[in-house]
Amino acid sequence: xxxxxxxxxxxxxxxxxxxxxxxxxxxxxxxxxxxxxxxxxxxxxxxxxxxxxxxxxxxxxxxxxxxxxxxxxxxxxxxxxxxxxxxxxxxxxxxxxxxxxxxxxxxxxxxxxxxxxxxxxxxxxxxxxxxxxxxxxxxxxxxxxxxxxxxxxxxxxxxxxxxxxxxxxxxxxxxxxxxxxxxxxxxxxxxxxxxxxxxxxxxxxxxxxxxxxxxxxxxxxxxxxxxxxxxxxxxxxxxxxxxxxxxxxxxxxxxxxxxxxxxxxxxxxxxxxxxxxxxxxxxxxxxxxxxxxxxxxxxxxxxxxxxxxxxxxxxxxxxxxxxxxxxxxxxxxxxxxxxxxxxxxxxxxxxxxxxxxxxxxxxxxxxxxxxxxxxxxxxxxxxxxxxxxxxxxxxxxxxxxxxxxxxxxxxxxxxxxxxxx
Numbered sequence: 001x002x003x004x005x006x007x008x009x010x011x012x013x014x015x016x017x018x019x020x021x022x023x024x025x026x027x028x029x030x031x032x033x034x035x036x037x038x039x040x041x042x043x044x045x046x047x048x049x050x051x052x053x054x055x056x057x058x059x060x061x062x063x064x065x066x067x068x069x070x071x072x073x074x075x076x077x078x079x080x081x082x083x084x085x086x087x088x089x090x091x092x093x094x095x096x097x098x099x100x101x102x103x104x105x106x107x108x109x110x111x112x113x114x115x116x117x118x119x120x121x122x123x124x125x126x127x128x129x130x131x132x133x134x135x136x137x138x139x140x141x142x143x144x145x146x147x148x149x150x151x152x153x154x155x156x157x158x159x160x161x162x163x164x165x166x167x168x169x170x171x172x173x174x175x176x177x178x179x180x181x182x183x184x185x186x187x188x189x190x191x192x193x194x195x196x197x198x199x200x201x202x203x204x205x206x207x208x209x210x211x212x213x214x215x216x217x218x219x220x221x222x223x224x225x226x227x228x229x230x231x232x233x234x235x236x237x238x239x240x241x242x243x244x245x246x247x248x249x250x251x252x253x254x255x256x257x258x259x260x261x262x263x264x265x266x267x268x269x270x271x272x273x274x275x276x277x278x279x280x281x282x283x284x285x286x287x288x289x290x291x292x293x294x295x296x297x298x299x300x301x302x303x304x305x306x307x308x309x310x311x312x313x314x315x316x317x318x319x320x321x322x323x324x325x326x327x328x329x330x331x332x333x334x335x336x337x338x339x340x341x342x343x344x345x346x347x348x349x350x351x352x353x354x355x356x357x358x359x360x361x362x363x364x365x366x367x368x369x370x371x372x373x374x375x376x377x378x379x380x381x382x383x384x385x386x387x388x389x390x391x392x393x394x395x396x397x398x399x400x401x402x403x404x405x406x407x408x409x410x411x412x413x414x415x416x417x418x419x420x421x
Contacts, residue, residue: 049068049070050418051068051414060088061103065082071377089103098113106130108138108163110123125166125167127151130153139190142197149163177220181207186220187212193246198247200226201224202253205219215261216271220236221234235283238290240257242256242257248306255275257304262302273300308376308381312351313361321344350402367387373416381397382407
């Protein structure tokens with residue numbers, strides 16, 4: 001295959017710049033990058049976790065990877081003891097190692113982390129021959145297993161590579177997906193949740209204009225065969241802007257949104273946001289309701305995530321708290337407030353899908369926005385709530401009744417928390 005020349009990095013910022021976030025970091029520039037992050041253990045069988053924290057500056061951001069051998073963190077996470085990576089770096093645990101995608105070039109480097117939490121750099125792999133717009137960011141990738149990962153490029157094409165051998169295996173370009181629909185372009189949904197699928201990889205797409213302002217009423221999931229890596233099927237989902245997925249214990253896959261799709265719908269000029277579910281056989285579960293308004297007293301939701309044991313969370317817009325005339329024509333200022341401001345109009349809700357019950361999460365004491373990250377580790381559920389314009393984050397643990405308890409805080413935006421071993 002003829003390799004393509006890399007295009008310049010053109011990633012657009014979607015989050016506000018945070019000047020104040022860098023204040024008070026002190027030695028966070030990390031003169032000693034190999035120092036332990038949190039309580040190290042001499043126990044050879046001790047677990048190891050890695051948290052990704054983004055701190056924004058006037059140019060872009062710096063990513064910090066904070067390690068711990070426990071889920072019971074100190075009240076304040078010390079980023080001065082974390083490993084520092086420039087730009088939109090990201091990472092994924094594979095086979096007991098931590099693979100880090102560079103934020104400044106299209107490379108991925110493997111690290112082995114010892115029991116005392118020192119970093120040992122191993123092999124690197126370059127994807128410089130492929131036209132990625134955001135380097136080799138793990139945000140877009142799907143790890144099928146320790147030896148197979150997919151990295152999409154040019155919308156429907158994908159590099160299949162081996163994250164254990166750090167080797168590119170093959171390039172696949174086959175797809176029946178429509179690249180444009182009703183004047184809107186197909187957009188790669190990404191893998192924000194870093195989900196690892198049971199069986200074939202599921203790649204979501206949605207249709208939007210250049211500003212992601214107008215979205216089509218449907219999304220599409222491409223099913224890639226886990227053995228041949230070829231596109232096996234396209235499944236249409238009856239909801240706009242679907243990009244995130246989470247799977248339950250029975251193999252059902254839930255698709256939700258990250259960017260809020262309901263602002264235009266409130267004015268009656270856009271499709272209503274909703275959630276879709278695929279059955280274990282990867283066909284649309286048309287009997288499962290995608291409209292949660294019956295559980296939220298008629299309110300739209302965003303950022304739906306299945307968290308286990310029949311429970312889910314979502315950010316719910318309390319539009320009744322916004323001073324707006326929804327029948328008076330679209331108002332860009334109101335849309336800006338909904339999409340980019342934290343406040344009482346956004347609240348995290350907890351859903352019991354089996355009992356068809358829902359309620360606001362109790363115990364969160366900061367104003368939230370339309371999105372919050374989460375992690376389920378060793379049967380425990382944590383939610384990362386950014387505040388002060390994404391300059392700080394509070395980490396809460398949710399119990400089985402939807403109550404939140406504050407566990408830790410940090411400067412910056414917590415993007416993910418994973419278990420390495």
